Amino acid sequence: MGLIALLGSCLVLASIATSTTADPLTRDQLYSQNGFLQNWVAPMPTAPIAASSANSTGASGGAKFLTQNWNTTYKTIAIGSDDISFVADPFAATANSSTTDGNSTGPVLQLNYPKGSYAPSLGPVAGGTQFYASPFGDKTPFSKMMISYDVGFPNGFNWVLGGKLPGIYGGAPYDGCSGGNQSTGTSCLTMRMMWRPSGLGEVYAYIPADPKSSFCESSEVICNDQYGKSIGRGLIYFAPGTWTRLDVIMDLNQPAGDQNGLLQVYMNGNPAISLNNIPYRSTGMVGFQGLFFSSFFGGSDPSWASPTDQTVYFKNLQLSVGAAAQLYEGSGTSGATAQKPTIGAASVTLISLVAIVLTLLAM
Numbered sequence: 001m002g003l004i005a006l007l008g009s010c011l012v013l014a015s016i017a018t019s020t021t022a023d024p025l026t027r028d029q030l031y032s033q034n035g036f037l038q039n040w041v042a043p044m045p046t047a048p049i050a051a052s053s054a055n056s057t058g059a060s061g062g063a064k065f066l067t068q069n070w071n072t073t074y075k076t077i078a079i080g081s082d083d084i085s086f087v088a089d090p091f092a093a094t095a096n097s098s099t100t101d102g103n104s105t106g107p108v109l110q111l112n113y114p115k116g117s118y119a120p121s122l123g124p125v126a127g128g129t130q131f132y133a134s135p136f137g138d139k140t141p142f143s144k145m146m147i148s149y150d151v152g153f154p155n156g157f158n159w160v161l162g163g164k165l166p167g168i169y170g171g172a173p174y175d176g177c178s179g180g181n182q183s184t185g186t187s188c189l190t191m192r193m194m195w196r197p198s199g200l201g202e203v204y205a206y207i208p209a210d211p212k213s214s215f216c217e218s219s220e221v222i223c224n225d226q227y228g229k230s231i232g233r234g235l236i237y238f239a240p241g242t243w244t245r246l247d248v249i250m251d252l253n254q255p256a257g258d259q260n261g262l263l264q265v266y267m268n269g270n271p272a273i274s275l276n277n278i279p280y281r282s283t284g285m286v287g288f289q290g291l292f293f294s295s296f297f298g299g300s301d302p303s304w305a306s307p308t309d310q311t312v313y314f315k316n317l318q319l320s321v322g323a324a325a326q327l328y329e330g331s332g333t334s335g336a337t338a339q340k341p342t343i344g345a346a347s348v349t350l351i352s353l354v355a356i357v358l359t360l361l362a363m
C-alpha cells in the first residue's frame, strides 16, 4: 500500500510539473477534470446594498441578503453583521480571465475591518465576518469538495500579521475546529485560507495531525499545537489592487486512519500547493460539509489588530462537491463501503494497473 501511495504521489507530481508550463486552468476545467458532481454559485445582488448595524437576529442590509440567499446555517450571521455590504467592483479595470472566474459586472461583497478589530469573538471591536453555510444541505457529507472565489485587497492594504479568508468545514458547524479549539478528527474539520505579512497566503487547517506525522514534517507545513496548521505559506501571493482567484480542491483521507487526503490549491488558474498526505479526519464519521466564510484580522491578541479601517472584496464564490462520503465508525476501512480518494480517472487507472502488477509479483 505504501509503495502504491508513493507511485500515486509521483503521478500527481508529474501531472503538476506538466501543467506549470500550460495555460492557466479555468474553474470549469478544474470542475470537470476532478469529476465534481454538483456546483453552487453564491448568489449576488444586482444592485449595491449598504451595511446595516442590525445584529444577526434582526439582520438587514448586506447581512440580510446573505442570510436569505446563501443557505447560512441556522439563518444567522453570528459575527460582523454590520461589516457586510455589496458595492461596485473596485478592481474591474485590472481584472482578466485568469484572475477572476467569469466576467460578471455586478456588485461584489465588501467586508469592513474597523480600526482595532481582530479575532471577532475576542477583540473589543468586531471586524469582518464569520458564518457557516450549507448550500448542499446539512445531512449529507461529501468525499470531495472545491471552493473557489476571487479576493481583492486594495492598494496599500496593511496586512499586519495576517487574517482569515473563507474556506470550508466538515462535520458539524460550531463544533470547534476554529478559534484554538483543536480538531480531534472525530467530529469536525475546517480548511480556510489566510493572508500573512507582505501579501503572502496559505491554507489554514484545523485537522487532526500528530506533530511527528509525515504531514507535519512536510517542508510546506507548519504544525501548531494551539491553533491551526499552516500549509504552503508563501506559495500564494495576493497582489494588492487587483483580484486573485483561488480554487482549493480537497479529497478525504481514506480509510480515515491513513494520511492520504489530497489538497490542491490553484492561484489564478496555476497550481500553487499540492499535498497528498493530509489527515482531514481520524474516523470515518467526518466528511466535507459546507462553506465556512470567515474573514478577520488575527490572531488572538491585539498585535494582530488592524491599525485603521480597512476593506477586502470577494466575488465569484462557488462550492462544488463530489460523491457523498461513505460514513463509518472507526478509523479503518469500512469493508465494501470504503471509497478510495480519486486523483483523476487516468491516474486511478494507472494506480490500479500498478497495484495489479505488484499483487501478481507478490504472489
Ligand SMILES: *[C@@H]1O[C@H](CO)[C@@H](O)[C@H](O)[C@H]1NC(C)=O
Residues within 6 Å of the ligand: 055, 056, 057, 058
Ligand atoms: C438583536 O436585535 C434584536 C432586535 O432589535 C434584539 O431584540 C436582540 O436583543 C438583539 N440581540 C443581541 C444579541 O444584541
Ligand SMILES: *[C@@H]1O[C@H](CO)[C@@H](O)[C@H](O)[C@H]1NC(C)=O
Residues within 6 Å of the ligand: 094, 095, 096, 097, 098, 099, 239, 242
Ligand atoms: C492578469 O492579471 C495579472 C495580475 O494583474 C497579470 O499579472 C497578468 O499579466 C494578467 N494577464 C493578462 C493576460 O492580462
Ligand SMILES: *[C@@H]1O[C@H](CO)[C@@H](O)[C@H](O)[C@H]1NC(C)=O
Residues within 6 Å of the ligand: 102, 103
Ligand atoms: C464574458 O465571458 C463570456 C464567456 O467567456 C464571453 O463570451 C463574453 O464575451 C465576455 N463578456 C465580456 C464583456 O467580456
Ligand SMILES: *[C@@H]1O[C@H](CO)[C@@H](O)[C@H](O)[C@H]1NC(C)=O
Residues within 6 Å of the ligand: 068, 069, 070, 071, 134, 135, 136, 137
Ligand atoms: C438554499 O437557499 C435557496 C434560496 O433560499 C433555496 O432555494 C434552496 O432550497 C436552499 N438549499 C438548501 C439545500 O437548503
Ligand SMILES: *[C@@H]1O[C@H](CO)[C@@H](O)[C@H](O)[C@H]1NC(C)=O
Residues within 6 Å of the ligand: 174, 175, 176, 177, 178, 179, 181
Ligand atoms: C471552544 O470551546 C469552548 C469550550 O468548549 C467553547 O465555549 C467555545 O465556544 C469554543 N469556540 C469555538 C470557536 O468553537
